[in-house]
Amino acid sequence: MKETKEWFANWFDTDEYHTLYGHRDSKEAEDFVNRIIKKFLLTPCKILDAGCGAGRHVHSWASRGFDATGFDLSPNSVNLARAKSVELNVPNAQFEVLDLRNLHITNKWESEFNIVTNLFTSFGYFPVESDHKDVVRGFSFALKAGGMLVLDYINQKYSEKRLVPSEIQIKNDIAFNIKREIKDGFFTKSITYNLPGEKAQTHTELVKAWSPDGLSKLLSSEGLQVKSFFGDYNLNEYHEDSPRMILIAEKK
Structure with missing residues (x-):
């Protein structure tokens, strides 16, 4: 399991x-x-x-x-x-x-x-x-x-054509720095943000194409x-x- x-x-x-x-x-x-x-x-x-x-x-x-x-x-x-x-x-x-x-x-x-x-x-x-x-x-x-x-x-084809390499989205006063690419058959999306008093955190999403x-x-x-x-x-x-x-x- x-x-x-x-x-x-x-x-x-x-x-x-x-x-x-x-x-x-x-x-x-x-x-x-x-x-x-x-x-x-x-x-x-x-x-x-x-x-x-x-x-x-x-x-x-x-x-x-x-x-x-x-x-x-x-x-x-x-x-x-x-x-x-x-x-x-x-x-x-x-x-x-x-x-x-x-x-x-x-x-x-x-x-x-x-x-x-x-x-x-x-x-x-x-x-x-x-x-x-x-x-x-x-x-x-x-x-x-x-x-x-x-x-x-x-x-897959739609997402490939419209891939936005980088952007910043602000939600609830949090700035999410987002970077996207296609690598090794996967769509990857790296999301970095800062919370008050904390180090920057990064999470990378991975979705198969x-x-x-x-x-x-x-x-x-x-x-x-x-x-x-x-x-x-x-x-x-x-x-x-x-x-x-x-x-x-x-x-x-």
């Missing part, structure tokens, strides 16, 4: 991570969930959000009557998600702390869910290829036969057949210049 303090474990569990990415709001999640429900004519069932963060999508599913479970590696994010569940009064939203790579070796959730989601590029963080296979194996493990995977990822074909082959190797691609959160048709790469796959 993976037990680690890799970059994502450290960075995602900081307050500064939530400060930098705090623009992600619940309405965005609700709109996307509504579009998925409408597109695939979904009725309430069991859904698992793998890498759920602070639980925006889980809360959206639960508020619509779905039996929704989310897990994340970050205890801080899971605590935020649980607190929000109480605030929203959605007891059918459940959360646990778990590494994506360990889903397939848990003693629960085997063939339990009708839908598994992995959203907002909550995947592709690992320099070791076998770790990516373990994650996808976990998706397949948790799905019932005929169940649906919704995988939302960056679009998957092509549609490469990601499809990885899913297929674990019994997940890609049925369709979408290019944005409005579920428009995918093309090379789409901002996102959203795959819909079925467990064979």
